[in-house]
Amino acid sequence: MLNAVDLFCGSGGVTQGLRAGGWRVVVACDNDPVASSTYRINHKATNFVEGDIQSGDTVDAIVQSVDGNKIHLVVICAPCQPFSSQNRYRGNDKREQLIIRALAVVARVKPALVFFENVPGLASPAYRNIVTEVHLELKELGYFVSEPIVRDAADFGVPQRRRRCIMLAAKSPAALAAFADADVSCDPKTVYSAIADLPKLQSGQVSEEDHLHRARKHQPIAIERLRHIPHNGGSRSSLPAHLELSCHKGKATSFSDVYGRMAWQRVAPTLTTGCTDLTRGRFAHPEQDRAITMREAARLQTFPDRYQFMGQPGQISRQIGNAVPPAMIQAFVPAFEAALSVGPI
Numbered sequence: 001m002l003n004a005v006d007l008f009c010g011s012g013g014v015t016q017g018l019r020a021g022g023w024r025v026v027v028a029c030d031n032d033p034v035a036s037s038t039y040r041i042n043h044k045a046t047n048f049v050e051g052d053i054q055s056g057d058t059v060d061a062i063v064q065s066v067d068g069n070k071i072h073l074v075v076i077c078a079p080c081q082p083f084s085s086q087n088r089y090r091g092n093d094k095r096e097q098l099i100i101r102a103l104a105v106v107a108r109v110k111p112a113l114v115f116f117e118n119v120p121g122l123a124s125p126a127y128r129n130i131v132t133e134v135h136l137e138l139k140e141l142g143y144f145v146s147e148p149i150v151r152d153a154a155d156f157g158v159p160q161r162r163r164r165c166i167m168l169a170a171k172s173p174a175a176l177a178a179f180a181d182a183d184v185s186c187d188p189k190t191v192y193s194a195i196a197d198l199p200k201l202q203s204g205q206v207s208e209e210d211h212l213h214r215a216r217k218h219q220p221i222a223i224e225r226l227r228h229i230p231h232n233g234g235s236r237s238s239l240p241a242h243l244e245l246s247c248h249k250g251k252a253t254s255f256s257d258v259y260g261r262m263a264w265q266r267v268a269p270t271l272t273t274g275c276t277d278l279t280r281g282r283f284a285h286p287e288q289d290r291a292i293t294m295r296e297a298a299r300l301q302t303f304p305d306r307y308q309f310m311g312q313p314g315q316i317s318r319q320i321g322n323a324v325p326p327a328m329i330q331a332f333v334p335a336f337e338a339a340l341s342v343g344p345i
Ligand SMILES: C[S@@+](CC[C@H](N)C(=O)[O-])C[C@H]1O[C@@H](n2cnc3c(N)ncnc32)[C@H](O)[C@@H]1O
Pocket: 007, 008, 009, 010, 011, 012, 013, 014, 015, 029, 030, 031, 032, 035, 051, 052, 053, 054, 077, 078, 079, 080, 098, 322, 323, 324, 325
């Protein structure tokens, strides 16, 4: 069996995808207590280290938990916020360094491959210094590293537009080429295919069978607004003047997705930590007068219904929005295996 280590594992999207592809995740690490409890309950066979990756003790605990197993892949999905265009501290956010600090694990575990996933911002010239530092450190450890490229999860069987920067390190240029050339194509999925079968809910209603299928309770004015937004992809530009949000009056283009509905036959927009909040993006149901539920968000991120999420609703939406879609990682499994088949491992 092929073995992985999942750093910044959050609620476990990467691990779920690798396991679905037949891999074993030997160790995972995160420092968020709620995401950690979600991870632990879903991945009981994985050794879990809850701690700050910047601490020597955390790195020691990870190495100890690897317990001498050959590790084929270390996945590094460091927090995206420092590289996001919406970050107020852009360029001056200490969390930029986390991706580099995580290489301390690579130096000790010596995996065959290292895979990075982050927001497209990491591939932009603004963060070239970080990418260069990652390249230099990995080169010293004997790796060849690809240039960061941007891919969309929608091309990997995820019913969501989610553009992400990916980068691979391997022990030979041939392994990098095998990864790049592997066929990872998947059938496209839509919002309809992901959530249309779920029971209808009104604002404030909860499904009796599924506590994650819980519609937020909206204010009457919010429901009134939604009634004016055309089904299947409509936007707040259809609101009559008396229902326009005061902060949006006369600004048709700014925050144009707020109160927008998803469209059945398209992919969803990128889910964020506010993915069940009408005021945080195009997160209204295609035809019901409410925001999407946590279950619908989890489906749009390709988590199976049996996946358990711990915490309060706001914490669950946050974990779902932060996750790497399992289907995207599963789609990359043949590419990891193609790189390993070339070696050296
Ligand atoms: C983008 S999310 C990871 C998503 C996850 N890989 C998945 O597949 O669902 C980034 C994670 O990094 C964790 N994190 C942030 N700072 C950290 C630190 N210093 N040490 C360990 N984990 C950290 C956060 O708690 C968060 O869960």
